[in-house]
Amino acid sequence: MKKLINNPDNVIKEQLEGMQAAHPDLIKVNFEPYYITRAGGPSKGKVALISGGGSGHEPMHGGFVGHGMLHAACPGEIFTSPTPDQMHLAAKAAHGGAGVLNIVKNYTGDVMNFEMAAELAMADGIKVQNIVVDDDVAVKDSLYTAGRRGVGATVLIEKLCGAAAEQGMDLEKLSDLCRTLNQNARSMGMALTSCITPSNGSASFEIGDDEMEIGIGIHGEPGIERKKIATVDEIAEEMTVSILEDGAYTRTTKEWDFSKNEWVEKEVTDEPFKKGDNVIAFVNSMGGTPVSELYGVYRKMKEVTDKHGIKIVRNLIGPYITALEMQGCSITLMKVSDAHVKLWDAPVYTPGLKWGM
Template identity: 55%
Template sequence: MKKLINDPSRVVDESVEGFGLAHADLVAVHTDPIFVSRAGGARQGKVGLVSGGGSGHEPLHAGFVGLGMLDAAVPGAMFTSPTPDAIAPATVAANGGAGVLHIVKNYTGDVLNFETAAELADADGIEVRSVIVNDDVAVEDSLYTAGRRGVAGTVAVEKIAGAAAERGDDLAAVTAIAERVNANVRSMGVALSACTVPHAGVPSFELTEAEIEIGIGIHGEPGRRRIPMAPADEITEMLTTPVIEDLGIGGSDQVLLLVNGMGGTPLSELYVVYRTARRILEGRGATVARSLVGNYVTSLEMQGCSVTVLRLDDELTTLWDAPVHTAALRW
């Protein structure tokens, strides 16, 4: 294992410290317990958005703290859910008096710990609602979750709900927008290689040089099937077609197409995947109205990618286009 780390047990602490130093104009880092909030604190009268999860998926979630997206993010240990004692103060920090929305990827530990933190916040007089993101079409009931996993579609939920909060929507309206995005977004991923969690020191699963895993989870959970390595167009077809069919995309649909890297795949290869995924969508009659290509929900240094499709309407498109200024996403 070769990694630019010091002590494996200190990777998250040192990484978050460096992130805070690099983006001090955008975020404030809190260390005991560890969470990241917007620089300058919560905006009064605005619904606060909080998300979080195990580290190793950067820039998710801390990279999306800032104008137009999250108000706070809670990084857990590598591939490990954050604890309620960190989520609760992050919720307080995000509260501007209009309530707080928790955006939670559908992993059992995340769901339970965010629920506990919401109960603690409620006891402090903060109204909290939650949206569970479960966009992965690959498998139901994996190692980490009951039901579908939350993966790269989380970026769309955080961006669009964040824009709704920024324009002044109340908590019920922001929650409804987040739920609408989740209902209309689907993803599926592939791994060409495994990743190595620092404290483990060995790959999280085994793939030979001739194999790939279709439908992989962002923690290395098994996918739909393991197959021989294939050309990019064939792999992209295996990812994109189930997403389209699950959403029922066709005819007059306008969509956002996100090709997300898992951390170890060059951008040049992600654009090869995007090219084919777009062609497949357009072949079904859909219009790709918005696009995003890059590393947004990663799995350490895993080679691979995921394809995410969000069915858009006029309001969701307007909210996607609304200004955003975070470390990892800005326009």
Template identity: 55%
Template structure:
């Protein structure tokens, strides 16, 4: 293993220290870890996300105007702890409520739920919404149900804009639920990532095969498949994304009126001819932008043939898996409200327009 690190025990701390030096507009707390805006501004709903480190720029790179108020980074591929989320929530609460965006991994869900209960005990109006967009699996080593992956970036942008223009906590929760139900992603790995603490690739692939449906921690997906070329692989990914087999799942949601967790039934929304979508073609860390454009070229062709309208697109490294060679594609079915929010100004280390 050759990486630009010093000691595996200090990877996240030293990277956060460097981020603090690079972006003075951010405040980075080191005990416990969290990243927030240095200037909190006027009262509004505070939007917080987080998860294990190793997926940069998600989530810390999306803290700033028009996106997140704060992010809680765990150790590499490890959930942040409840005390991180609790202290972070207290720090950024402006009196209008706090909304946690949680990727569907067992550790993240349990720890964010604990933080919600702690913040509620302090009298803070708080909610949590699950993002579970990975169509490759319904259950994995890390989660019960679909995994939360790159659609989290799209949710952070749209919901971040909603908080800036004055949406209430309840309105943000309903919008977040729609985003979760209308988003779908799938990833393919050409090679495994190397976690610093392990010092070796997380799995093995032959030169002639890919991991189809890989998770952002290197979890297995649908199958190991022969690799031929970009068009063939992209076609197969798009076929999975456009499969409209209904999928219903049970999600625990914090009931703000009775102050307890309750189960809700969420059903995925079909993407059909005439629909509008945002497309995210995302590098998993080791795939260059030039290859992402080749993937987008084929994905756009497939969508055009299906009569699905691409309204916006995002191509680059947004939700990575350390140094994994691979790509993910995300489709988010959108309406005019979502598009208006998407177009609102944003100013973060990793995403910026309209400023």
């Protein structure tokens, strides 16, 4: 293992100390337990947008705390969900009096911990909703698995919902927006190499020099299929086609019902992309792939979307939701309306994403 670290046990703490030192104007890091809030404190009268998850995906989520995006983020251990006490305290620290929306990526641990956290915060009289992001088309069914994983769409949703929260959208409407955006988004990821968590010190899976892993998540877990490596054109085409030709997807959501005061499960179905859709295209590095190669992916991806009659109206290219040093990429396409595009263009000022101000 070759890494820029000291003692593996102190990695999270030291990296958060570095973030705090670099961005004192934007964020405030709480260390016991870990959570990151905006330097300016809660936004009075606005919904507090919170997310969290295992560390190792930087800049997500801590790097997206700031004006126009998140109000707080809870970092867990590397690739391990944060715990309910962190999320609960983050909710209390970020709450501006208009409720809390937790954006939760669909992983068994994250979902259960955020549910417990929502229950704790509601016991304190804070209105909380959890919306789960599950956009990974590599997972085909939700009946025999824990369902689609939350991947690239999370970044786009945090940006768009963050802009809406900044404009004063209430908790119910913001929850609806978040759910809709998730339903409009689909992603696919691939890896050329594995990654190494500092505490383990060895690769999370073995992969040959001439092999690639298709349908990966963001935790160094093996993907859906192992294949011989191909050209960027072949890889980008396969990924884009699998997103565009993915059929309707149904899963059971679990959200808090404020009239019944309990969790309620509902079946929700996403419709496939169709000709004439406007999309935001997001080409993401898993950490080890250079931006130049992402442009190689973008080139072919745009050719395929053009051929399908899908119009890319905005894009994002770079390492935003990573898996440590893994080489590989993911593509996310999200269908958007004109109103969504306005939210995308709205000012954002965070360590990881800055424009318009």
